[in-house]
Amino acid sequence: MHIILAIDSFKGCLTSEEVEAIFAQALTARGATVRSLPMSDGGEGMLEAFISALHGQIVPAEVHDPLMRPLLASYGIAPDGTAVIETAKACGLTLMTPEERNPLIATTYGVGELIAHALRRGCKKFIIGLGGSGTSDAGKGMLQALTDSFAPHGTIHDVLSRETAGCQFTLASDVRNPLCGREGAAFIFAPQKGATPQMVEELDRRARQFADSSARLMGKDASTQPGAGAAGGLGYAFMQYFNATAQSGADLLLDLTAFDQQLEQADLVITGEGHADRQTLMGKLPERILQRTRKHHVPVWLVAGQTDDTEELIAAGFSRVDKLTPEGMNLQEAIKPETTRQNIFRWIDRHF
Template sequence: MKIILATDSFKGCMTSEEIENAICSLSSGKIEFHKIPMSDGGEGMLETFIAAMNGEIVETTVHDPLMRPITAKYGITTDGTAIIETAKACGLTLMSPEERNPMTATTYGVGELIIHALHSGCRNFIIGLGGSGTSDSGTGMLKAILENYPSEKDIKNVIEKEMSHCRFTLASDVRNPLYGANGAAYTFAPQKGATREIVIELDKRARKFAEKSAVIMGKDTSNFPGAGAAGGLGYAFLQYFNATFQSGADLLLDLTNFEGLLDGADLVITGEGHADNQTLMGKLPERVLRRTLTHNIPVWLIAGRASHCEELRSAGFTEVFSITPDCMPTEEAVKPENARANIRKWVETYLSKPVV
């Protein structure tokens, strides 16, 4: 039996690779597994894309969201493409809960990663926008890039002279605009430590920055889908670098020749930490499902917890599994050792003699 594994991470718990390795190691040797570690552009994006593109991970010193020096990683592929997971430089997890304040947190370190990649010869960039702890509309990133060229006074000149041949692809499934009721501040800033008053101020800042940027660049991308990604970092890439968005999951599925691997497959297993009806709004398991259904291959969805299961089955998932016992609190379920134990029980129950 041939089974394709293409799961997202269980965020804050296990990476995609760890989940797939656990399933393989615990299963019967009679199963032929093909592992495709996945990411939608968020947590684990760097490692999964580098594995898919046969690249290497490099390190450099940048500043974190609070402007403290840290060592951050990014990837370079054999064709000179830079893979940047922005959370490595501006991620929420780089700050303690007490330190989180999107009024002061900056994307400066993301600009430093871009400059380092430029100096390494990269001109093509794949940028993952998940997991940020910032809401500065990318102003920090732009400041870092501008400061690398001290003879220049404005970012437009830098881009035209130094970066005109660069291509930026944004790996993200977020479709929010920069500001407004559905913008970056109102939608995401509360998760990053913002009070109601801070949210209102952040939204005003984003609007003013967009007005200024429209004059500088002669266009306005603030309402483009995805401009609000990563606290407005998506907007800065759209507005200043003519970036394009692509579903991170779709991009990775293309890079790994997913549909070619489906030839002769008996089952596809995908998953995420929490599956519900939001899964069907372009999240990674849904992208895996859509591609697999055209091949008439059953798709199982596993999740730490799952709800709206009938809706998920109606959408095409053959089976939907919640691996966490109902009696186990979430704070216990997200501990890696408990998640692995829950995966083990699921494998013993459903993959000892797979029925598809």
């Protein structure tokens, strides 16, 4: 039996590669032929998944975290010189304790430093993952870091005309929100990052003000483009200043791994994530995999740490929807890596 593993990370527990390694070990022991494809939709684990697909290398870089503290972060470079940047490595929510989270002061400065590091190494193509941010500065910090790095006595225009001229930026993100308004970055995402209602209003005001001044500066306005609100408006800064294009992170990675061609040899695809529910059907990785496998009539099993809305997921086309966590097990126990490993082995024992 030929099985493709295309499983997203179990957030807070195991990376995509770690989850798939456990599945592969158990399935191979039962005689299956397994192909593991580390997965990400642009959020947590994006860097490792994309660099694995591109056969690239991880590069360390000294930058600043969202509170401007020194941080050793990393990004990736593919053999063709494409830089892969997971923005959460420099501005992620998990880089701050719950008490430290304040999107009024958290900055994307470190993201700009990662880009500057890659530019100095000759990178001209960039894949930017926008998930997991702890910021809502509309990318102003990122632009400031690039200005400080290349034109400390000039403006962002100097950077655009010299350092990033001819560069191509692709945003890996499934977020479709605009920058401002009730569906924008501040109102939809900032509360998850520690913002009070008053902070949300102020963040949205700042974003509108920045968009207005940027439109006058650049002669265009990207603030209403789908995805401009991703990563607290970081998507907007890339679109407005670097003409970046947004693409489903899941689809981008599936294309890079030649997923569709590999389906021709597959008998089964196993996909999954930490928690599967009806939101899974809103363009998340398992849903994108389901849409692609339909053309090849390959069954897809959805396996998650926890599941809700199982009937809806089955109705959408998954051949099987299972949760790994036994009834009655609390979340703190369930997300321990060793517990998850045991739960995966138990699940495979039952079904293979």
